[in-house]
Amino acid sequence: MNLDFKKILSKIDYPADxxxxxxxxxxxxxxSTNNSDVDNIKRNCSKGVMIDVLxxxxxxxxxxxYLDEQHILKSIHTACENxxxxxxYSIYKFTQEEVRKxxxxxxxxxxxxxxxxxxxxxxxxxxxxxxxxLLRPKEIVHAAVSIELVQRTTKIYSxxxxxxxxxxxxALIELSSTAKNKLDSQTRSNHGMRGHCYQTGATFVxxxxxxxxxxxxxxxxxxxxxxxxxxxxxxxxxxxxxxxxLQIHESIGHPLELDxxxxxxxxxxxxxxxxxxxxxxxxxxSDLMNIVFDPTIDNQLATYAFDDSGMPATKEYLIKDGIxxxxxxGIESQVRSNVDGVSNLRASSWNRxxxxxxxxxxxLPGSSTRDEIIGSIERGVYMESNRSWSIDDYRNKFQFxxxxxxxIENGELTKVVKNPNxxxxxxxxxxSLHMVGNEDTFEVFGTPxxxxxxxxxxxxxxxASPLCMFKDIQVFGGV
Numbered sequence: 001m002n003l004d005f006k007k008i009l010s011k012i013d014y015p016a017d018x019x020x021x022x023x024x025x026x027x028x029x030x031x032s033t034n035n036s037d038v039d040n041i042k043r044n045c046s047k048g049v050m051i052d053v054l055x056x057x058x059x060x061x062x063x064x065x066y067l068d069e070q071h072i073l074k075s076i077h078t079a080c081e082n083x084x085x086x087x088x089y090s091i092y093k094f095t096q097e098e099v100r101k102x103x104x105x106x107x108x109x110x111x112x113x114x115x116x117x118x119x120x121x122x123x124x125x126x127x128x129x130x131x132x133x134l135l136r137p138k139e140i141v142h143a144a145v146s147i148e149l150v151q152r153t154t155k156i157y158s159x160x161x162x163x164x165x166x167x168x169x170x171a172l173i174e175l176s177s178t179a180k181n182k183l184d185s186q187t188r189s190n191h192g193m194r195g196h197c198y199q200t201g202a203t204f205v206x207x208x209x210x211x212x213x214x215x216x217x218x219x220x221x222x223x224x225x226x227x228x229x230x231x232x233x234x235x236x237x238x239x240x241x242x243x244x245x246l247q248i249h250e251s252i253g254h255p256l257e258l259d260x261x262x263x264x265x266x267x268x269x270x271x272x273x274x275x276x277x278x279x280x281x282x283x284x285x286s287d288l289m290n291i292v293f294d295p296t297i298d299n300q301l302a303t304y305a306f307d308d309s310g311m312p313a314t315k316e317y318l319i320k321d322g323i324x325x326x327x328x329x330g331i332e333s334q335v336r337s338n339v340d341g342v343s344n345l346r347a348s349s350w351n352r353x354x355x356x357x358x359x360x361x362x363x364l365p366g367s368s369t370r371d372e373i374i375g376s377i378e379r380g381v382y383m384e385s386n387r388s389w390s391i392d393d394y395r396n397k398f399q400f401x402x403x404x405x406x407x408i409e410n411g412e413l414t415k416v417v418k419n420p421n422x423x424x425x426x427x428x429x430x431x432s433l434h435m436v437g438n439e440d441t442f443e444v445f446g447t448p449x450x451x452x453x454x455x456x457x458x459x460x461x462x463x464a465s466p467l468c469m470f471k472d473i474q475v476f477g478g479v
Contacts, residue, residue, distance in 0.1 A: 005157040008072050013081040018096040020052040020158035021072070022308060024350035027116065030148040031123045033131040038124060048350035051075045053166040054100065055083035057093030063351040092336050099331045102161025103312055107305035108235050109169040110298045111201025115149040118202045123147050126210055130175055133214035139179040139222045147205070148172040149195045154308070162310040170301065170460070171205050172197035172448055175214055179221035186224035186418060188217045190404050192240040192386040195445045198299045220404055223416055229477035230405050231418035235379030237422055237473040238373060241443035243402055244465035246361065246386040249447065251426045254293055255395035256318060258337055259328025268454045270393030273426065279339050282324040285430025290364040291319040293328065293342040300462035301446030302359035306343065309354055313343040348457035355453050360462040366436025373435045373469050380408040381475050399423040422475045432473065438468030
């Protein structure tokens with residue numbers, strides 16, 4: 001990209017309070033298999049510019065894929081005119097001093113090589129190797145491997161002096177295997193649907209032991225065919241980190257997004273049971289519950305140095321010792337709500353405006369070992385890998401299903417159970433958090449397809465958690 005965006009900003013002749021330019025370029029390479037054959041190969045490249053302006057206290061936006069000075073200046077003028085018209089109906093009058101300071105900096109994914117260094121031939125060989133292993137048990141009727149490689153570049157400039165350059169390399173490796181007999185079929189994956197995704201480089205993909213992982217996935221799918229149904233009872237529940245990812249995402253991440261609480265998302269993605277006055281006082285969970293917004297973990301999917309409004313991102317507690325202390329809101333929502341937030345105004349592409357989004361939302365480790373957690377339980381169920389989810393529009397009542405379960409009896413993991421599910425209500429559920437695993441049980445996962453906004457934005461988020469035990473939870477079997 002040879003355009004001089006600073007020079008373009010110097011040529012603006014509209015009396016705007018503030019103007020920002022966000023350039024985004026994203027390259028995606030993906031390959032998938034269907035049983036033992038390559039099913040699909042795709043390469044996408046998208047790039048363009050989003051113009052943000054502030055005129056008469058009102059924000060407006062205009063995007064263009066035409067990357068030349070004339071089109072960008074015309075887009076700036078159009079956005080300014082739109083803001084001026086809309087300012088008559090503003091629900092809040094912003095000032096540049098409140099929301100758009102001019103920060104400078106860079107960010108790069110920490111890796112020795114780029115995922116774009118991998119050829120299609122490299123990716124095909126890795127995927128087919130995994131597919132071959134998935135298909136070895138005779139009970140397997142369908143197997144699939146998906147590998148996605150992404151490189152995203154973002155540059156932000158503004159009339160207040162912003163000069164930000166960020167580049168992220170990302171990889172997703174998904175394995176799925178379905179076993180079937182005359183009575184049942186069961187599907188197993190590596191850590192749930194599309195959960196195995198990170199910021200990383202080519203070396204991570206090459207070194208991934210796909211055959212070992214594929215063998216475990218298919219063996220467990222076969223094992224589930226002959227397993228008993230998960231019992232229906234109130235009992236202790238132990239969730240693996242790859243299911244805690246979904247639990248954190250749905251019952252903490254979404255309800256803490258300030259735009260939901262302010263009502264901006266109510267028409268599409270729903271609202272929240274959390275109220276503005278709850279910050280600083282609501283007992284969200286037990287005192288073992290410590291949730292952080294953390295943009296600092298090197299390989300986590302939503303790690304960055306600046307959000308898409310150009311604000312620096314720092315690690316912050318959202319919930320500390322069980323008390324709700326901070327919201328998931330970018331600078332605009334913070335100003336409107338008078339609630340502390342984080343730098344999480346994020347946009348999924350150059351043609352989408354930044355809105356309050358989850359990024360890396362993690363549960364901090366506790367002090368319990370895996371053996372201590374399992375050994376403390378007389379009777380309970382252990383569950384791994386999300387299979388299904390359902391939660392109401394207020395992110396309050398929920399019901400989640402997992403792929404794989406095992407009974408816990410007299411302090412030991414015993415027989416495998418299939419179709420394990422559990423249900424609860426957000427605050428009582430988190431108040432039942434009884435033991436939190438230590439650093440040795442802490443694992444990082446993510447999801448590349450969190451949907452929100454009108455028009456819809458599919459965004460990448462990360463979640464990390466240790467092993468966790470919850471007391472007296474409703475569990476049940478069945479699909």
